[in-house]
Amino acid sequence: LSLHDALPILDVGSVLQSLATLRPGLVLPTLVQRLYAALDTVTEPHKFTASLFSVVGVARCLVQHTPDYPEGQTHVLPLLFATLPGIDTNDLRKSMVTFQFISTFVTFIPLVDNSAEAASMPDLGEEERQIYSQSAQLEDFIVEFLNRCFAIIENSEVQQIRSEVSTDDASVSREDTMKDVGMASTFSAILIQCSESLYDVALRKVRGWLGGRIMEWKVSGRIAAGLVRCLTKVRPSRGLSGLLPSLLSSVEGGLAEQEGAEGTAPLGDEMKFQLMVLAELVRVPGDSLLPHLPKLTAVLSGLSLHSSKEGDQLTGALLKNVLRSLTHVFPVEYKSVARGFDEAGASYRPLQDWGVAGDISDLAIQWYLPGDREVEAAQGIVTTFLGGTLDRLERCAGGQEVLGRQQVQSCLSLVGQVVQGAGGLLPAWTQDVLVLKATRVSLRHQSHVAFVGATPELTVAGQNARLRVVTVLHSLLSHLLATTPDNTKALTALTTVYQKVLFFAGVQRDEYDSRWKGFQAVKRGMENKLLGSKKHIRRILVDRTHLQHESRMIENANKNFTVMHRQLYADLLLLSTSHYSEVRIKGQEALGKAMKFFSYSYEEVVPHLIQLLKGGEDVSHEQFKDRKSTRLNSSHLCNL
Numbered sequence: 001l002s003l004h005d006a007l008p009i010l011d012v013g014s015v016l017q018s019l020a021t022l023r024p025g026l027v028l029p030t031l032v033q034r035l036y037a038a039l040d041t042v043t044e045p046h047k048f049t050a051s052l053f054s055v056v057g058v059a060r061c062l063v064q065h066t067p068d069y070p071e072g073q074t075h076v077l078p079l080l081f082a083t084l085p086g087i088d089t090n091d092l093r094k095s096m097v098t099f100q101f102i103s104t105f106v107t108f109i110p111l112v113d114n115s116a117e118a119a120s121m122p123d124l125g126e127e128e129r130q131i132y133s134q135s136a137q138l139e140d141f142i143v144e145f146l147n148r149c150f151a152i153i154e155n156s157e158v159q160q161i162r163s164e165v166s167t168d169d170a171s172v173s174r175e176d177t178m179k180d181v182g183m184a185s186t187f188s189a190i191l192i193q194c195s196e197s198l199y200d201v202a203l204r205k206v207r208g209w210l211g212g213r214i215m216e217w218k219v220s221g222r223i224a225a226g227l228v229r230c231l232t233k234v235r236p237s238r239g240l241s242g243l244l245p246s247l248l249s250s251v252e253g254g255l256a257e258q259e260g261a262e263g264t265a266p267l268g269d270e271m272k273f274q275l276m277v278l279a280e281l282v283r284v285p286g287d288s289l290l291p292h293l294p295k296l297t298a299v300l301s302g303l304s305l306h307s308s309k310e311g312d313q314l315t316g317a318l319l320k321n322v323l324r325s326l327t328h329v330f331p332v333e334y335k336s337v338a339r340g341f342d343e344a345g346a347s348y349r350p351l352q353d354w355g356v357a358g359d360i361s362d363l364a365i366q367w368y369l370p371g372d373r374e375v376e377a378a379q380g381i382v383t384t385f386l387g388g389t390l391d392r393l394e395r396c397a398g399g400q401e402v403l404g405r406q407q408v409q410s411c412l413s414l415v416g417q418v419v420q421g422a423g424g425l426l427p428a429w430t431q432d433v434l435v436l437k438a439t440r441v442s443l444r445h446q447s448h449v450a451f452v453g454a455t456p457e458l459t460v461a462g463q464n465a466r467l468r469v470v471t472v473l474h475s476l477l478s479h480l481l482a483t484t485p486d487n488t489k490a491l492t493a494l495t496t497v498y499q500k501v502l503f504f505a506g507v508q509r510d511e512y513d514s515r516w517k518g519f520q521a522v523k524r525g526m527e528n529k530l531l532g533s534k535k536h537i538r539r540i541l542v543d544r545t546h547l548q549h550e551s552r553m554i555e556n557a558n559k560n561f562t563v564m565h566r567q568l569y570a571d572l573l574l575l576s577t578s579h580y581s582e583v584r585i586k587g588q589e590a591l592g593k594a595m596k597f598f599s600y601s602y603e604e605v606v607p608h609l610i611q612l613l614k615g616g617e618d619v620s621h622e623q624f625k626d627r628k629s630t631r632l633n634s635s636h637l638c639n640l
Contacts, residue, residue, distance in 0.1 A: 012050075013057030014524075020058035021530050025068025031055050032062075032075050039082050049094055052083065052101045060528055060537075063108045064355040073354065074127050077134040080105055081141055087148040089155045092175055099182040102145070103189040104525065107539060110341040110350040111194035113138050121349075128351055135350075139201050142190065146205045149183050149227065156220045176219045184226035191234040192334050192539075195341045203231055203242050210277070211246075217272040217314070229280035234333075236288035243281060248295050250274055255302040266308045275303075275314040279321050285368035286326035286377070293377055296322060297384070304385065304414065312410045316417035319385060323421030326378040327458070328506065329451065331365050331546050334539045338364035357531060358538030365542055370425075375456040378422055386418040387460045390472045397475035405487050408480075412493040415469060416500050422465075424450075424506030424553060425458045429467035431562035437600040444560055448552040450506075466501050470564060473497060477571055488580045495575055495586040498568060502594060505557035507550045515550075519543055561598045569594065569604045577612075 020027040031054050038044070038051040055062070062072050086098030115136035118129055156176055191199060206227055215221040232239035254271040267275070282289060282296065289296070300322070303315040335341070337353045370378070389411045395401035396408065403411070419426065433444065460468045473494055480487055480494070503509075523540050536544075572594065575587030595602050 013053050016054055017057040017061075017525075018529065020061040021528055023068070024058075024061050024066045024072070028058060028062055028069050028072050031058060032072070032079070035079065036082075045091065045094060048086065049097045052086070052097045055079070056101050056104050057525065059104045060108060060355050060526055063105065071127055073351070074130050074134075076105060076109065076354075077131065077137070081137055084141070084144050084148060087145070087152070089152050092178065095152065096178060096182050099186040103186040106186075106189045106193050107336065107526070108355045108537065109193065110337065110353050111135075111138050111142075111190065111198055112341050112348070112350040113195070113198065114348075114350060128349075131351055138194075138198060142194070142198060142202050143205055145187075145190070146202065146209075146227075149187070150209055152179060152183065153215075153220050153223050156223060157216060172219060172222070176223070180223045180226050183223060184230055187227055188230040188234065191230055193336060193341070196235075196238075199231075199235055199238065203239065206231060207242055210243075214270045215273050216269065217276040217310075221273045221276045225277045225280035228277050229283055232281050232284050236284035236332075240281070240284065240288060240292065244278075244292055247274060247278055247281065248292070248299065251278060251299055252295070252302075255299065258302075258306065267306065267311050267314070272310055272314060275318060279314060279317040282318065282321050282325055284325055285332050286370055286374040287368070289322065289325050290373060290377060293322075297381065300381075300385065308406070312413045316413050319381075319414065320417040320421035323378055323381060323418065326374045326381075327370055327422050327425045329367060329369055329424070329549065331542050332368050333366050334542050336538050338538065355537070357528075357535040358541045360534050360536075360541055363538060363541055363545070365545060369452055370456065375425070375458075378425065379458050382418060382422055382458045382460065382465065385414060386465065386469075389414050389418075390460065390468060393476050394472050397472070397479040399479075405484065405490060408476075408487070408490045409493055412490060412497055415473075416493070416497040419466070419469065419497065419500045420504055422458055423500070423504045425456050426465045426505075427455070427457050428559045429464045429562070429564060431564060433560040433562060434566065436561060436598075436603045443599050445558040448555050450549065450552045450556060467564065469497065469501050470568060474567060474571060477574070481574075485579070488582050491575065491578065491580075491583045492586045495572070495583070495590050498572065499590045499593065502565075502568065502590075503557055503597060506553040509554055512547070512550055512554055516547060519547060558597070561601055565598065565601070566604055569601070573605060573608060 016027060016031065020031075031051070035051040035055050038048040041047060063076055065073060080102060083098055083101055086101075087095050089095075113135045114132045115134075118124060118132035121129075121132075124132070156179060187202075191202060194202075210224065210228070215224060228239075228243060232243065251271070251274050254268065254274065258267070258271070278299075296318075300315065300319055303311065303318070306315075333340075336358075337356065341348075341350065341353075392401065392403070393408075393411050393415075396403045459465055477491075477494060480490055484490075519540075523536065523544075526537060526540060528535060569591070572587055572591040575583055576591050578584050578587065591605070595605065
């Protein structure tokens with residue numbers, strides 16, 4: 001039915017998954033043969049994609065040995081090799097389906113070349129010996145996969161529709177985002193499951209392709225940086241040693257050439273591409289980053305002198321990722337088998353690990369937990385960049401230093417990136433809690449354990465970092481409204497920093513929700529309903545554990561309402577009635593989110609709204625109109 005579009009493809013995949021689990025001998029042979037036939041047909045692309053979807057649904061059944069279909073495992077590697085032409089630069093849909101097919105099967109099986117050791121295993125069965133001989137083509141498979149990915153990257157670029165709009169200001173299309181996510185997730189799945197020798201093949205291939213290459217950073221450069229991120233995240237030490245030194249040397253050379261240029265001069269295309277790659281390359285556990293930290297800090301110091309728009313984005317991304325690597329708690333590996341796939345000689349038989357379920361009582365998860373050296377390094381970065389920038393903004397607010405508009409925006413962008421990068425170790429300020437409404441039960445929020453032992457705290461000059469940020473921004477807001485009220489970009493950037501200080505504690509809620517939905521979809525596609533919920537593959541269980549940890553961090557973002565929050569509400573209310581629409585929209589968004597975040601906090605806003613709704617000579621049209629908008633946009637005021 002799925003081949004003739006009689007039913008939705010996804011529904012058919014779910015039905016076939018259940019049928020193949022019950023009777024693999026009846027379902028699997030037909031699907032495999034239809035996929036082989038579709039691979040030979042070039043005039044019916046729908047039949048190819050439908051066949052791929054159908055086989056993806058039965059992937060776990062196919063990789064496991066079943067008496068009803070013992071030769072099923074022998075088709076897995078040939079199908080992987082045969083579907084590579086589906087990665088087509090001219091057919092995005094077919095490429096995405098092929099990425100899904102490859103990543104699903106690779107997640108279930110170790111990619112280990114055991115062809116040489118097969119001769120010294122006399123007790124191998126016929127199917128097992130055939131599979132081990134097929135593994136000799138795994139190196140060619142990885143090389144060809146990367147060649148096709150490189151072709152897609154080279155054919156991806158920013159679509160500049162209007163000549164007066166720079167490519168740096170162009171938005172990334174949905175198709176380009178799909179390419180980035182699909183390619184990176186598939187390459188990551190391959191690297192996670194492959195042996196060290198095959199990883200080195202991929203590392204050499206990517207390094208050779210990147211050498212001396214310059215790409216625009218919005219689309220093709222971003223996708224290429226995603227491949228680099230996969231290499232360093234799976235094996236941080238080998239990836240960093242193979243890629244980071246040469247890249248740092250190139251960036252340092254580029255900064256040396258920029259020394260004579262103005263601080264607001266745009267960065268060159270080569271420098272922007274290198275910074276994009278560097279920002280993704282440092283997303284590794286912090287202990288692996290420590291040997292390279294002095295050079296990274298020097299690069300950040302050099303970049304902070306430039307205040308161009310694209311420079312702010314790339315510098316902020318690099319700074320955020322470095323801090324996140326040093327301070328964040330996360331699993332460092334997602335292999336299907338905890339012991340890995342680097343066992344030497346004939347002692348290891350990878351076929352025994354095909355489709356094996358994880359032991360939920362003994363997952364042996366390897367976590368990265370920031371140690372004293374990482375926390376000390378993060379504190380140094382926070383002191384240098386956040387402390388220095390806040391001092392500069394404070395002098396600007398006091399009239400002691402004059403900053404241009406672009407400089408103010410750059411400083412605010414840097415403050416926001418530091419808060420977002422080190423948010424997990426930036427605790428909320430401690431002040432007396434304001435009782436907004438008398439209740440029978442306590443509304444004080446409880447903190448959840450999200451760290452082993454006492455949670456380290458990063459400070460600014462010995463003060464609470466978040467309190468220091470909001471104190472400086474409050475003074476800066478008054479200064480901006482008094483001197484340059486039309487600096488809308490700075491005012492919206494300030495509002496964004498307010499949101500990060502209020503709501504971010506290490507994990508963003510929208511990112512968590514997106515990951516949770518993706519996790520649920522992957523779990524449904526890879527589960528075996530006959531085995532039950534406790535027999536998921538290890539990668540699913542590790543991912544679920546990580547999501548549970550992140551949910552605790554999100555809950556820790558809930559804080560009690562204090563005197564400083566009252567001041568923040570006054571500032572947000574002021575921004576919500578700005579003369580400029582973009583500032584009003586951003587302020588109302590932040591204030592509406594805050595009223596959902598803090599229980600009964602609308603009690604702080606309602607008196608001001610009522611006063612301004614009554615009107616008066618001193619109330620402008622924008623204030624009157626937007627007080628009504630603020631009232632209507634908040635669901636917490638619907639009972640008034």
